[in-house]
Amino acid sequence: MNLKMIGACLIALLTFAVTPAYSEDEGQRASTGGAQTLDDILARQKGLEVDESFRRENLGSFDNAQPASSSLGTLGGFSSSDIYRGIRYSESDIKVSNNGHAAEILVQDGGMSWLLTREGNMRAYAAYGIGGIIIALCAFYFTRGRMTIEGGPSGQTIERFKSFERFGHWCLAGSFIMLACTGLLLLFGRSVIIPIFGHEANSAIATFSIWVHNNIAWVFMASLVAIFVMWVAHNIPSKLDLVWFAKGGGIVGHGHPSAKKFNGGQKLIFWMTIVLGASVSMSGLSLLFPFEMPMFAKTFAMINTVLPAMGLPTELLPHEEMQLAHLWHAIVAITMIIAIIAHIYIGSVGMEGAFDAMGDGQVDLEWARQHHDLWVEEEQAKGAPIRQVGDVR
Amino acid sequence: MKTMLAAFAFTIAVSFGAYFVLSEMGFSSAEVQSAPSVRLD
Ligand code: HEM
Numbered sequence: 001m002n003l004k005m006i007g008a009c010l011i012a013l014l015t016f017a018v019t020p021a022y023s024e025d026e027g028q029r030a031s032t033g034g035a036q037t038l039d040d041i042l043a044r045q046k047g048l049e050v051d052e053s054f055r056r057e058n059l060g061s062f063d064n065a066q067p068a069s070s071s072l073g074t075l076g077g078f079s080s081s082d083i084y085r086g087i088r089y090s091e092s093d094i095k096v097s098n099n100g101h102a103a104e105i106l107v108q109d110g111g112m113s114w115l116l117t118r119e120g121n122m123r124a125y126a127a128y129g130i131g132g133i134i135i136a137l138c139a140f141y142f143t144r145g146r147m148t149i150e151g152g153p154s155g156q157t158i159e160r161f162k163s164f165e166r167f168g169h170w171c172l173a174g175s176f177i178m179l180a181c182t183g184l185l186l187l188f189g190r191s192v193i194i195p196i197f198g199h200e201a202n203s204a205i206a207t208f209s210i211w212v213h214n215n216i217a218w219v220f221m222a223s224l225v226a227i228f229v230m231w232v233a234h235n236i237p238s239k240l241d242l243v244w245f246a247k248g249g250g251i252v253g254h255g256h257p258s259a260k261k262f263n264g265g266q267k268l269i270f271w272m273t274i275v276l277g278a279s280v281s282m283s284g285l286s287l288l289f290p291f292e293m294p295m296f297a298k299t300f301a302m303i304n305t306v307l308p309a310m311g312l313p314t315e316l317l318p319h320e321e322m323q324l325a326h327l328w329h330a331i332v333a334i335t336m337i338i339a340i341i342a343h344i345y346i347g348s349v350g351m352e353g354a355f356d357a358m359g360d361g362q363v364d365l366e367w368a369r370q371h372h373d374l375w376v377e378e379e380q381a382k383g384a385p386i387r388q389v390g391d392v393r
Numbered sequence: 394m395k396t397m398l399a400a401f402a403f404t405i406a407v408s409f410g411a412y413f414v415l416s417e418m419g420f421s422s423a424e425v426q427s428a429p430s431v432r433l434d
Contacts (some may be wrong), residue, residue, distance in 0.1 A: 005420070031421070065402075097428060097430070098426070098427070099426075099427070099428040099429075100425070100426035100427065100428075101425075101426070103426075166396040166397065166400075167396050167399065167400045167403075168400075169400075170396065170397045170400030171400045171403060171404055172402065174400060174404045175404050178404075181425055211412070212408070214412075215406075215408040215411045215412045215415075216404060216408045217410045218407060219404045219407045219408065222407075240407045289420070289425075290422060290425075290426075359394055359397070360394060360395070361396075377421045
């Protein structure tokens with residue numbers, strides 16, 4: 001066989017393979033006189049990333065001005081296309097009579113991906129996530145039943161939370177539940193409320209929802225700070241938590257792993273509430289005061305310094321900041337809602353005796369010994385009073 | 394339970410309070426976004 005022929009073919013193939021792509025691009029670009037090429041258009045149609053710099057930077061210049069006597073002389077170096085490109089990429093110095101923030105940005109195309117994400121993945125994940133956790137909890141309830149106090153209640157109680165702690169918890173819970181409901185009404189308005197109840201109804205519901213959402217948020221933020229201050233000392237992770245998790249918290253497995261005031265699972269709920277609560281509050285404030293508190297460009301810059309491979313954009317238009325804040329706000333909120341549904345289950349129907357801790361603050365001594373043995377020991381060492389059920393308090 | 398109801402009542406009261414305080418401070422989007430040439434009411 002002609003080895004030389006095969007070698008020549010391979011070399012030829014390799015040459016084609018390693019021919020730098022840009023030269024092809026440049027060639028094509030030259031053939032369109034610097035305008036976009038068929039490849040650019042096809043790539044855009046497929047939703048691929050297209051380097052737009054050849055358009056963004058092609059904005060005309062005084063240096064290119066034709067002599068006044070020529071046919072295009074009166075344009076002064078800036079053709080209509082140049083001017084449109086300047087507007088399209090927010091590169092022009094625009095003057096507007098509206099004093100609103102970002103009013104001088106006339107074209108911004110991030111809105112489309114924002115809309116598609118909200119109408120697509122976001123709603124789907126929210127529905128699956130929230131539906132999934134509710135189905136899982138129902139399945140748990142109907143197969144394993146309510147977690148009961150082994151041996152029944154003792155008839156004696158000990159104080160678990162003081163009234164100011166319960167007040168803080170219920171401010172947080174009340175505001176969160178209202179925020180969650182109104183937020184979901186806003187997210188699902190178009191896809192669920194309009195088709196079933198019509199536009200008029202959705203308009204009224206959305207107007208009510210946004211009013212409640214905007215104003216009740218302050219209570220959520222304030223009580224989040226209060227909860228953090230009151231309970232952080234009891235929520236520092238410790239080795240005991242690992243043992244607690246290894247034993248499945250006594251929920252999945254059997255027996256009651258030791259715990260102080262809060263067990264591993266509760267610490268997880270606490271830190272989830274604090275961290276995601278802070279993040280949802282920050283993005284919420286950024287939405288509440290449009291364009292005044294952009295935070296994504298700065299956050300992305302910080303992420304890029306730690307993880308340069310991410311290559312996140314650090315220059316964002318004001319609208320893009322708002323779009324990202326809006327998407328992030330919903331993602332964090334939906335995650336919290338899913339986790340909190342599980343918390344509400346276990347604090348109410350899921351576990352006998354748990355609600356009392358936040359109800360009147362007194363829990364059954366036997367419940368406390370089974371779930372928080374070390375805490376009970378500490379409290380008793382401090383001389384915490386034990387009450388008989390039925391005592392007048 | 395009394396504490397829980399008090400917290401809910403407090404939550405509602407603060408929400409109305411926030412609405413009035415923010416309106417008084419001229420924080421509404423309409424006011425922030427419009428030029429002096431726009432008549433709002
Ligand atoms: C109807 C709704 C709710 C019920 C019935 C409920 C019930 C409870 C109960 C009984 C406890 C005390 C558990 C113990 O004795 O150790 C507790 C603690 C706590 N709750 Fe709630 N809660 C509700 C909603 C919420 C919401 C919406 C949030 C946050 C957004 C929240 C955050 C917390 C946190 C951080 C703790 C301390 C950690 C823990 O025990 O998991 N709760 N809740």
